[in-house]
Amino acid sequence: MSALNGRNGYDSETEASGTMATEAPDTIVFSNVSKFYGEILGVNRVNLVIRPGITSLVGPNGSGKTTLMNLVSGLLRPSRGTITVLGVPVDDAEGLGRRVGYCTQVDSFPPGMTGYDFVYGFLRVGGCPAAEAATRAWAAIERVDLVDAAKRKVAGYSKGMRQRIKLALAISHGPRILVLDEPMNGLDPMARAEMAALFQALAAEGHFVIISSHILHEVDTLSDAVVVINHGYVLAEGGISNVRDAMDAEHPLGILIRCDKPGQLARHVFGHEHVIEARVHDDGLGLLVRTRDSDGFFRALGEIALTTDLVIDSVTPADDDVEAVYRYLIGGSGETT
Amino acid sequence: MNGAAIATGADTAAGDGRAAGGIGPDGFASTGGAALWGRQVGGIVRLELGKVLFSRRALIGWGLAAAPVLLLGTRMLAILLFGGLDEAGRLPTIIEEEQVYAQVYQTLIMRLCLYFGCAAIFLGLIRGEVNDRALHYYLLAPLKREVLIAGKFVGGLVGAFTLFSLSTLLTRLLMLAFAPADAARAMFSAPWLTHTLMYLGITFLACLGYGAVFLAVGVARVNPIIPTLILFGLESVNIFLPAVLKQLSVVYYLTSLCPVPLDLGPIAIVATPVAAPVAILGLIALAGALLAWSMRRSRRLEVDYGEE
Ligand SMILES: Nc1ncnc2c1ncn2[C@@H]1O[C@H](COP(=O)(O)OP(=O)(O)OP(=O)(O)O)[C@@H](O)[C@H]1O
Numbered sequence: 001m002s003a004l005n006g007r008n009g010y011d012s013e014t015e016a017s018g019t020m021a022t023e024a025p026d027t028i029v030f031s032n033v034s035k036f037y038g039e040i041l042g043v044n045r046v047n048l049v050i051r052p053g054i055t056s057l058v059g060p061n062g063s064g065k066t067t068l069m070n071l072v073s074g075l076l077r078p079s080r081g082t083i084t085v086l087g088v089p090v091d092d093a094e095g096l097g098r099r100v101g102y103c104t105q106v107d108s109f110p111p112g113m114t115g116y117d118f119v120y121g122f123l124r125v126g127g128c129p130a131a132e133a134a135t136r137a138w139a140a141i142e143r144v145d146l147v148d149a150a151k152r153k154v155a156g157y158s159k160g161m162r163q164r165i166k167l168a169l170a171i172s173h174g175p176r177i178l179v180l181d182e183p184m185n186g187l188d189p190m191a192r193a194e195m196a197a198l199f200q201a202l203a204a205e206g207h208f209v210i211i212s213s214h215i216l217h218e219v220d221t222l223s224d225a226v227v228v229i230n231h232g233y234v235l236a237e238g239g240i241s242n243v244r245d246a247m248d249a250e251h252p253l254g255i256l257i258r259c260d261k262p263g264q265l266a267r268h269v270f271g272h273e274h275v276i277e278a279r280v281h282d283d284g285l286g287l288l289v290r291t292r293d294s295d296g297f298f299r300a301l302g303e304i305a306l307t308t309d310l311v312i313d314s315v316t317p318a319d320d321d322v323e324a325v326y327r328y329l330i331g332g333s334g335e336t337t
Numbered sequence: 338m339n340g341a342a343i344a345t346g347a348d349t350a351a352g353d354g355r356a357a358g359g360i361g362p363d364g365f366a367s368t369g370g371a372a373l374w375g376r377q378v379g380g381i382v383r384l385e386l387g388k389v390l391f392s393r394r395a396l397i398g399w400g401l402a403a404a405p406v407l408l409l410g411t412r413m414l415a416i417l418l419f420g421g422l423d424e425a426g427r428l429p430t431i432i433e434e435e436q437v438y439a440q441v442y443q444t445l446i447m448r449l450c451l452y453f454g455c456a457a458i459f460l461g462l463i464r465g466e467v468n469d470r471a472l473h474y475y476l477l478a479p480l481k482r483e484v485l486i487a488g489k490f491v492g493g494l495v496g497a498f499t500l501f502s503l504s505t506l507l508t509r510l511l512m513l514a515f516a517p518a519d520a521a522r523a524m525f526s527a528p529w530l531t532h533t534l535m536y537l538g539i540t541f542l543a544c545l546g547y548g549a550v551f552l553a554v555g556v557a558r559v560n561p562i563i564p565t566l567i568l569f570g571l572e573s574v575n576i577f578l579p580a581v582l583k584q585l586s587v588v589y590y591l592t593s594l595c596p597v598p599l600d601l602g603p604i605a606i607v608a609t610p611v612a613a614p615v616a617i618l619g620l621i622a623l624a625g626a627l628l629a630w631s632m633r634r635s636r637r638l639e640v641d642y643g644e645e
Pocket residue numbers: 037040041042043059060061062063064065066067068105214641642643644645
């Protein structure tokens with residue numbers, strides 16, 4: 001997928017954006033934005049400034065990531081507050097459409113179209129003349145490495161191919177801002193790496209790349225900034241390097257072990273010296289362990305599983321848990337409350 | 338504000354020309370105004386025609402357009418096969434056929450086929466996209482919502498008129514089958530030709546009027562079944578409606594334009610037609626008002642495919 005990293009339509013935009021910086025603010029600004037679906041809270045009182053580079057929205061299912069992205073791209077209107085995108089208010093559908101390319105989480109397409117028809121057709125909807133739309137469509141399809149499949153019906157595409165043809169449409173008109181809702185979903189590790197490389201290339205050229213994920217470590221190495229969101233509230237935002245430093249230096253690894261008798265497991269676990277904390281999870285169905293030596297701990301855990309009758313359902317890093325991330329971000333003590 | 342925004346948009350995308358094979362600056366912004374809107378409407382019509390004419394959903398439209406052709410075709414065959422209208426084998430004259438056609442047109446084509454055909458086509462413009470979960474592709478395209486709605490409407494109109502002008506034309510041609518010897522003469526002499534053109538005009542106005550109604554219902558994002566049936570009921574009893582409501586009924590204008598009035602018998606007194614120019618202008622005004630409302634309303638259009 002080398003075409004993805006190659007020179008492309010975004011290249012010289014950086015120069016252009018350099019000259020326009022004085023005219024329009026080079027940021028996406030949320031001020032006091034709330035979105036309600038009837039009675040249901042989407043996001044609440046969001047204040048955010050997003051700058052060029054890769055920004056990751058991280059939060060569990062239903063936390064409001066898609067809502068935020070739909071708001072930035074004008075698919076939803078805020079119930080309260082204002083959003084401006086490079087100085088453009090979000091009710092200017094035309095101005096917003098030029099600046100934003102959005103690859104949504106929705107995995108559906110107009111029926112009966114080939115990949116090429118899809119990209120070409122919507123470029124034409126935007127008013128691109130026929131010849132230019134054709135050139136742009138092919139350029140975008142090449143960039144996502146889908147040339148061979150371009151003349152086949154989208155209905156026959158794999159999940160990863162559908163993801164990529166959506167991405168091709170999102171970048172086809174050369175927007176400054178790229179919004180991608182869970183772009184890594186359905187991609188194999190190779191494709192993920194290529195996708196990540198593309199994001200980094202775009203960011204290096206001065207683009208805004210906004211991606212979402214419910215797994216922090218899927219995006220942490222990639223991101224210039226992370227926005228942690230939960231239950232519709234932005235819990236924290238900041239540069240990922242600070243966050244990561246804090247996590248590495250001050251905080252031992254947190255692990256959540258789901259098992260039937262967490263109390264019993266805790267007694268076994270405490271026998272190992274590298275464990276500095278082990279407490280039963282609030283729901284009584286798991287054990288939260290903090291350890292300075294994760295490799296050692298996992299070996300020990302294997303032994304425990306073998307030598308006792310404990311049923312261990314799952315072992316997950318507790319730092320996937322947004323609460324844990326939040327504590328790291330705000331520099332808390334790491335205590336579970 | 339807007340002007341500045343567009344200008345920076347052009348700047349922002351100015352570099353794309355190179356990737357796009359050196360085709361100059363951003364194709365979206367280089368020519369603003371009417372030319373751009375024209376291309377955008379054209380782009381939407383392109384996609385829309387595919388759906389209205391050549392998709393699975395198009396079968397409803399084709400079926401409704403074919404129904405009157407099949408009905409009149411069957412009748413014609415029956416009369417020819419069973420040897421005419423009476424024992425003497427008399428075939429209907431073209432004047433008699435005009436009366437039969439008026440019946441078929443006003444009751445079947447105008448009130449049923451066009452009504453439900455336009456309902457299917459124009460409700461599909463927004464609602465169909467929601468069902469396909471594809472509306473967001475349109476909402477994300479760099480164009481004004483007003484232009485989007487206009488493009489969708491034009492697309493529906495071209496599609497619906499293609500289907501139903503074909504239907505009107507074919508049913509009109511079937512009339513001539515009874516007068517094979519005279520067909521050529523009848524065809525180019527009044528009233529057949531003028532009536533045919535008038536019916537085509539009415540078909541167009543029907544697509545325009547009903548189309549605007551159903552586009553508005555679609556944009557309002559309400560469940561369309563109830564409004565569709567209520568409107569159908571109102572249009573059906575249209576001649577009994579009070580004068581004010583009549584003016585808001587599409588059928589009222591269309592009936593007034595029909596070249597051959599139906600023999601309504603005793604209820605004919607309540608059916609007061611309006612003059613043709615009034616009818617045409619009334620219909621255009623009605624459609625224009627609904628279209629304007631749809632455009633305004635579309636600014637608030639949000640994606641909502643239900644909870645994911
Ligand atoms: N159309 C809708 N109608 C009602 N509630 C909605 C709608 N869309 C989202 N919600 C609610 O808003 C909240 C935020 O949803 P959102 O889709 O933004 O979350 P998310 O972080 O993208 O989740 P996921 O990881 O599952 O994609 C959830 O509680 C959800 O149930």
